[in-house]
Amino acid sequence: MQVENKRVSNFDIKHHFLEHIDSVLPYRKSDYRKVINLSSNELRNEKVTDLFKEFILKKSVSDIFAYPYPHDVEKKVAQHFGLPAESVLLSAGSDDAIKTIIQALAGKTKKMIIQTPNYENYTVYGQLNNIQITPIEWYFDSDSFLQDLLTTIKASSQSLVVVTTPNGWTGRSLRFEELEKIVHLSKIHGHLVCVDLAYMSFSKLDYIPLLQEYSNLVFVYSFSKSMGLAGFRIGAVFSNERIISYLKKWRTNNPINRFALEFLDYCINRIEIIEKMQHELIEARTKWEKNIVSLNMGVKPAKTETNFLLLQAQNTLICNQIIEWLYQHKIVVRSFPGDRHLKTAFRMTVPGAHESEKVLNCFREFKIERS
Numbered sequence: 001m002q003v004e005n006k007r008v009s010n011f012d013i014k015h016h017f018l019e020h021i022d023s024v025l026p027y028r029k030s031d032y033r034k035v036i037n038l039s040s041n042e043l044r045n046e047k048v049t050d051l052f053k054e055f056i057l058k059k060s061v062s063d064i065f066a067y068p069y070p071h072d073v074e075k076k077v078a079q080h081f082g083l084p085a086e087s088v089l090l091s092a093g094s095d096d097a098i099k100t101i102i103q104a105l106a107g108k109t110k111k112m113i114i115q116t117p118n119y120e121n122y123t124v125y126g127q128l129n130n131i132q133i134t135p136i137e138w139y140f141d142s143d144s145f146l147q148d149l150l151t152t153i154k155a156s157s158q159s160l161v162v163v164t165t166p167n168g169w170t171g172r173s174l175r176f177e178e179l180e181k182i183v184h185l186s187k188i189h190g191h192l193v194c195v196d197l198a199y200m201s202f203s204k205l206d207y208i209p210l211l212q213e214y215s216n217l218v219f220v221y222s223f224s225k226s227m228g229l230a231g232f233r234i235g236a237v238f239s240n241e242r243i244i245s246y247l248k249k250w251r252t253n254n255p256i257n258r259f260a261l262e263f264l265d266y267c268i269n270r271i272e273i274i275e276k277m278q279h280e281l282i283e284a285r286t287k288w289e290k291n292i293v294s295l296n297m298g299v300k301p302a303k304t305e306t307n308f309l310l311l312q313a314q315n316t317l318i319c320n321q322i323i324e325w326l327y328q329h330k331i332v333v334r335s336f337p338g339d340r341h342l343k344t345a346f347r348m349t350v351p352g353a354h355e356s357e358k359v360l361n362c363f364r365e366f367k368i369e370r371s
Helices: 019-023 046-057 061-065 071-080 093-105 120-128 142-155 176-188 208-212 223-227 241-248 258-268 271-295 316-328 353-370
Strands: 088-091 111-116 132-137 160-164 192-196 217-222 235-238 299-302 308-313 345-349
Touching: 019 120, 046 258, 046 271, 061 258, 071 088, 071 258, 088 093, 088 241, 093 120, 093 160, 093 192, 093 217, 093 235, 093 241, 111 120, 111 142, 120 132, 132 142, 142 160, 142 176, 160 176, 176 192, 176 208, 208 217, 217 223, 223 235, 223 258, 223 271, 258 271, 271 299, 271 308, 271 353, 299 316, 308 316, 316 345, 316 353
Parallel strands: 111 132, 111 160, 160 192, 192 217
Antiparallel strands: 088 235, 217 235, 299 308, 308 345
C-alpha cells in the first residue's frame, strides 16, 4: 500500500493530553534499598519474615501460571472485620483503592473536602480528575479542625470528604464520636465520607461499627501498615454493598497478584501472630518514647497512635542536625521543612528489633558528639 506523501511534522501530542494535567508532578520513588528506611512507615518485624518463609515452602511453581481469585480472600477479610462479604473490595494497595474512590465517587460532583496534611496522592488523584479541592487544616487541635470541617460541610454542595485517622503526619486520632459527627452531618448535606484507616491497628479505636449506621461512609484499609505487607501491595475498601458493587466496576481485572492474596489469607489464618506483632510494636513505641526522653537531646516525642514516632526538637537547628546525622549513618527519617507547623519535627518509623540497637546507638553518638 502506498503511503500518501504528506508532511507529518504538524502532529502535536498535546491535542491528546488533558490541559489541567500540566500542573501535576510525576511521582518519583526514592531509593531506600541501601539504608535503614524509617521514613515510609513500613512495618518491619521478624514474625512476618518467619510467616513468609513457612508460606513460600508450601507453594508450587505451577502457582505462577494461574490468575488470582480474590473472592474467597475478600470473604475471609470481611469475616475478620465482622462485615458481610459484600462489604469488602480488595485492591492493589490502599493507593489503588484511593485512586478508584476519587475517580468513581468524586468524578461526578468534582468536589473534595480534605483534611490536611494528608497522604499526597489524595491531592494528586484529585488534580488528575480535575476536582476542586478544599483543604481543612488539622495538626494537633482537633476541636478547631472539627469546627472548621463541619462549617465547610454545611456550606458546601455535594462533595467527597476525606479524613485520615490516625493521622499520617501527627499520629493523632479523632475520637469515635467526633468521626460520627462528621459522617452524620455529611449525610444530612449529601456528602460521601472517605476515612483512611491505614494506622488503625496501632490505636485503641475501632470505627468499623459506623458502617452499620451510615450509608455515606467508605473506609480505606492498608495491609502494608497493619501486617507488614508493603511489598505485596494489598489494601481494601470497606463500605455498604451498593457502594462496593459500584466500585467493583472500576476495578481492573486481576489487580492483586496471586501470591499477595494467598499470603494475606495465610496471615489471617494465623491472626494471633499478627495481633501479637501489632501489640509488640505498640510496646516498642512506648519504649522508644522513653529512650528519646532519657537521651536528653533537645527532642520531645509527641504521643502517637501509629507505627511511627513524631519527634519535636527545641528548634530547627537541632532538628536538622539530627536528621543529617542519621542520614550520614544510613538511617533515613521523614522531615517537614516546608511545613510551618512541623518544621522543627521529624517522623521516624518504630524500628524493627534487628534495627533498634543500631538506631539507638546512633542517637547516643549524636548526643556525645553534641556535648
